[in-house]
Amino acid sequence: xxxxxxxxFKWTLYAxxxxxxxxxxxxxxxxxxxxxxxxxxxxxxxxxxxSYEKPVSATIFALAVGVFCDLILxxxxxxxxxxxxxxxxxxxxxxxxxxLPAGILxxxxxxxxxxxxxxxFHCLLLWINGKTAWGAxxxxxxxxxxxxxxxxxxxxxxxxAVFRKTHLYD
Amino acid sequence: xKKFLRDHGLWVLFAAAVISVxxxxxxxxxxxxxxxxxxANTLASPFRSACTAVADWFNDKQNxxxxxxxxxxxxxxxxKQMAEMEExxxxxxxxxxxxxxxxxxxxLREQRRDLTSDLEAATVTEHTVTNWTSSLTLNKxxxxxxxxxxxxxxETGALVGIISEVGVNWSTVLTLVDxxxxxxxxxxxxxxxxxxxxxxxxxxxNRLRLDYLPAxxxxxxxxxxxxxxxxxxxxxxxxxxxxxxxxVDDSGAASYAILVPKVDFDALTEVFIIKSFDIVT
Numbered sequence: 001x002x003x004x005x006x007x008x009f010k011w012t013l014y015a016x017x018x019x020x021x022x023x024x025x026x027x028x029x030x031x032x033x034x035x036x037x038x039x040x041x042x043x044x045x046x047x048x049x050x051s052y053e054k055p056v057s058a059t060i061f062a063l064a065v066g067v068f069c070d071l072i073l074x075x076x077x078x079x080x081x082x083x084x085x086x087x088x089x090x091x092x093x094x095x096x097x098x099x100l101p102a103g104i105l106x107x108x109x110x111x112x113x114x115x116x117x118x119x120x121f122h123c124l125l126l127w128i129n130g131k132t133a134w135g136a137x138x139x140x141x142x143x144x145x146x147x148x149x150x151x152x153x154x155x156x157x158x159x160x161a162v163f164r165k166t167h168l169y170d
Numbered sequence: 171x172k173k174f175l176r177d178h179g180l181w182v183l184f185a186a187a188v189i190s191v192x193x194x195x196x197x198x199x200x201x202x203x204x205x206x207x208x209x210a211n212t213l214a215s216p217f218r219s220a221c222t223a224v225a226d227w228f229n230d231k232q233n234x235x236x237x238x239x240x241x242x243x244x245x246x247x248x249x250k251q252m253a254e255m256e257e258x259x260x261x262x263x264x265x266x267x268x269x270x271x272x273x274x275x276x277x278l279r280e281q282r283r284d285l286t287s288d289l290e291a292a293t294v295t296e297h298t299v300t301n302w303t304s305s306l307t308l309n310k311x312x313x314x315x316x317x318x319x320x321x322x323x324x325e326t327g328a329l330v331g332i333i334s335e336v337g338v339n340w341s342t343v344l345t346l347v348d349x350x351x352x353x354x355x356x357x358x359x360x361x362x363x364x365x366x367x368x369x370x371x372x373x374x375x376n377r378l379r380l381d382y383l384p385a386x387x388x389x390x391x392x393x394x395x396x397x398x399x400x401x402x403x404x405x406x407x408x409x410x411x412x413x414x415x416x417x418v419d420d421s422g423a424a425s426y427a428i429l430v431p432k433v434d435f436d437a438l439t440e441v442f443i444i445k446s447f448d449i450v451t
Contacts, residue, residue, distance in 0.1 A: 031297075038300070056179045067190070079191075136374075
């Protein structure tokens with residue numbers, strides 16, 4: 001059980017790590033195109049920290065990431081990531097609590113789920129708007145995941161470092 | 171933490187739901203962009219510009235050092251002379267580029283008197299930020315009189331896209347190929363009317379569709395497509411692109427054309443926002 005100041009310290013470190021990833025995405029990754037897509041870190045930021053935390057706190061953190069993404073990214077609806085990322089965070093957390101221990105494999109699985117949910121929700125919105133593109137949308141999701149998957153390793157290491165720093169006696 | 175979440179977890183989730191609904195509602199009632207989005211992007215705008223400047227600086231340096239191997243073979247006197255000449259040429263090229271841009275803009279203003287003189291030059295600070303949209307971020311916003319639905323053109327007068335969100339010192343343009351872009355169009359040669367709209371399947375290839383064409387239309391590859399200006403929402407006769415191919419839709423009853431935009435969105439650095447225009451009848 002962490003004391004209040006330790007909890008504040010922990011979430012401040014998580015926020016700082018997330019801010020660093022946002023900066024890397026905006027300053028570097030956004031300018032790179034591989035296999036026709038930009039590496040897209042944001043779903044990782046909802047899934048990977050969540051895999052180290054309990055479901056409720058993971059969901060709340062992913063929600064905060066989603067709100068921030070909606071503020072800075074253009075989208076077809078204003079609360080796109082606010083709706084998707086908490087679900088992705090919850091899934092990643094439940095995955096780590098029940099099936100896979102938190103680590104690279106769990107992060108990769110959580111990331112895959114996050115990308116799948118984001119892609120499906122995009123496709124669903126296109127379908128609602130009468131611009132059905134399930135095939136193209138899912139192929140784009142696959143490419144996004146394949147291009148971004150290698151980045152799971154450094155991002156996972158970053159959040160694991162934060163987790164270990166803040167859970168010294170666990 | 172556990173106790174806190176057990177006691178207050180539901181309230182936190184409720185607050186989160188309220189935040190997301192509030193965001194949606196604020197966005198719905200805002201004519202420009204939601205207040206939080208505006209604040210976030212206003213704060214992010216200088217960082218975007220800085221990142222672009224740093225990236226450009228790195229690109230400049232990278233390009234500059236590509237030729238160093240060849241330059242090392244030159245003798246010292248020639249190198250010095252070359253460096254001086256390169257500096258002069260660089261300055262001249264920059265001046266020429268600016269001169270060309272201004273001449274083209276002047277020419278455009280003379281040709282298109284309906285655009286009045288209300289063009290706002292803007293720099294592209296960020297290209298597409300997600301794989302699901304095709305957008306540009308500009309460094310001009312409400313303080314410069316930019317509004318949602320203003321048209322954005324390049325220096326040749328070709329349409330780039332439509333302003334979708336605007337903040338204090340930034341604005342977002344949805345390019346022609348984005349799935350949310352839709353505007354009245356006409357074929358220059360045949361005067362056939364249609365609806366030019368982004369299509370997700372074609373967006374990755376930088377193409378868009380011209381839908382609702384008359385059944386008997388006789389389009390040819392290379393036909394120029396322009397804005398129709400019908401309804402007065404957008405200026406008329408802005409070049410959208412050219413016909414690449416004509417296809418029949420799934421029902422077999424109607425045809426549509428695939429268009430190649432005239433603008434290369436990836437290469438854009440400077441654009442012009444049409445803040446007002448006269449409706450030509």
